[in-house]
Amino acid sequence: xxxxxxxxxxxxxxxxxxxxxxxxxxxxxxxxxxxxxxxxxxxxxxxxxxxxxxxxxxxxxxxxxxxxxxxxxxxxxxxxxxxxxxxxxxxxxxxxxxxxxxxxxxxxxxxxxxxxxxxxxxxxxxxxxxxxxxxxxxxxxxxxxxxxxxxxxxxxxxxxxxxxxxxxxxxxxxxxxxxxxxxxxxxxxxxxxxxxxxxxxxxxxxxxxxxxxxxxxxxxxxxxxxxxxxxxxxxxxxxxxxxxxxxxxxxxxxxxxxxxxxxxxxxxxxxxxxxxxxxxxxxxxxxxxxxxxxxxxxxxxxxxxxxxxxxxx
Numbered sequence: 514x515x516x517x518x519x520x521x522x523x524x525x526x527x528x529x530x531x532x533x534x535x536x537x538x539x540x541x542x543x544x545x546x547x548x549x550x551x552x553x554x555x556x557x558x559x560x561x562x563x564x565x566x567x568x569x570x571x572x573x574x575x576x577x578x579x580x581x582x583x584x585x586x587x588x589x590x591x592x593x594x595x596x597x598x599x600x601x602x603x604x605x606x607x608x609x610x611x612x613x614x615x616x617x618x619x620x621x622x623x624x625x626x627x628x629x630x631x632x633x634x635x636x637x638x639x640x641x642x643x644x645x646x647x648x649x650x651x652x653x654x655x656x657x658x659x660x661x662x663x664x665x666x667x668x669x670x671x672x673x674x675x676x677x678x679x680x681x682x683x684x685x686x687x688x689x690x691x692x693x694x695x696x697x698x699x700x701x702x703x704x705x706x707x708x709x710x711x712x713x714x715x716x717x718x719x720x721x722x723x724x725x726x727x728x729x730x731x732x733x734x735x736x737x738x739x740x741x742x743x744x745x746x747x748x749x750x751x752x753x754x755x756x757x758x759x760x761x762x763x764x765x766x767x768x769x770x771x772x773x774x775x776x777x778x779x780x781x782x783x784x785x786x787x788x789x790x791x792x793x794x795x796x797x798x799x800x801x802x803x804x805x806x807x808x809x810x811x812x813x814x815x816x817x818x819x820x821x822x823x824x825x826x
Contacts, residue, residue, distance in 0.1 A: 749765055
């Protein structure tokens with residue numbers, strides 16, 4: 514078997530060619546791409562021809578004065594854009610290292626965690642590292658997993674409904690599901706709220722497409738008549754604020770319920786027990802000292818909340 518074409522591709526695939534290719538794809542023409550890149554049309558055309566030689570298939574089909582991308586070009590575009598982005602990130606990191614500026618701490622979390630845990634950790638972190646930038650991304654679970662695997666995020670955070678968490682993640686703390694009520698609500702008199710108590714109530718809960726909320730939805734699905742779901746959302750703080758405005762009652766994780774903003778609301782244990790597991794992943798030894806400090810502070814807050822929730826129950 515002759516591996517020389519594959520070897521040539523590995524050795525000669527210039528990222529600059531991919532950048533030019535992506536520009537042509539986005540601009541729709543060689544002319545507009547050359548203007549965007551501040552280079553000549555012949556240079557762009559030559560780069561496309563060279564890239565086609567390296568990949569071994571046609572990227573564009575001519576039609577008069579215009580060109581149209583092939584199906585294979587469409588398949589290549591996503592990888593080309595990703596490589597271009599990674600190169601820009603690498604350049605930025607080189608500049609940071611060269612200038613000896615503090616490195617960013619890059620954190621990705623599901624939006625539910627932003628209600629209480631992240632803000633508290635950020636406040637504490639800023640006390641000891643006021644000059645270190647934090648880049649916080651609130652993403653869906655799938656994107657967090659891929660960005661952690663690619664090394665583009667220092668710390669990833671998510672909730673899990675079970676102790677089985679994605680590879681590379683570990684359970685940091687556990688908190689129960691609690692019922693959150695407006696002050697004066699009829700269920701405030703109960704020591705423990707159960708699903709049967711939801712009859713006639715308006716519920717505000719985590720969205721049914723969130724995997725960590727599956728146990729809640731399974732329980733609600735067994736009720737007859739079904740409770741009225743008035744709002745579904747992915748962010749605990751949003752659900753909490755709606756309860757404050759008497760839109761309905763909610764089932765929230767103990768990490769959110771521990772927030773000081775819960776003052777003025779009534780919190781009751783919910784049975785059957787539905788645990789929320791806080792899972793975390795990081796880049797290990799590759800973490801900067803600043804990122805390790807953030808991880809330590811975040812972990813301390815989460816573990817303290819776990820202890821507080823045990824005392825509540």
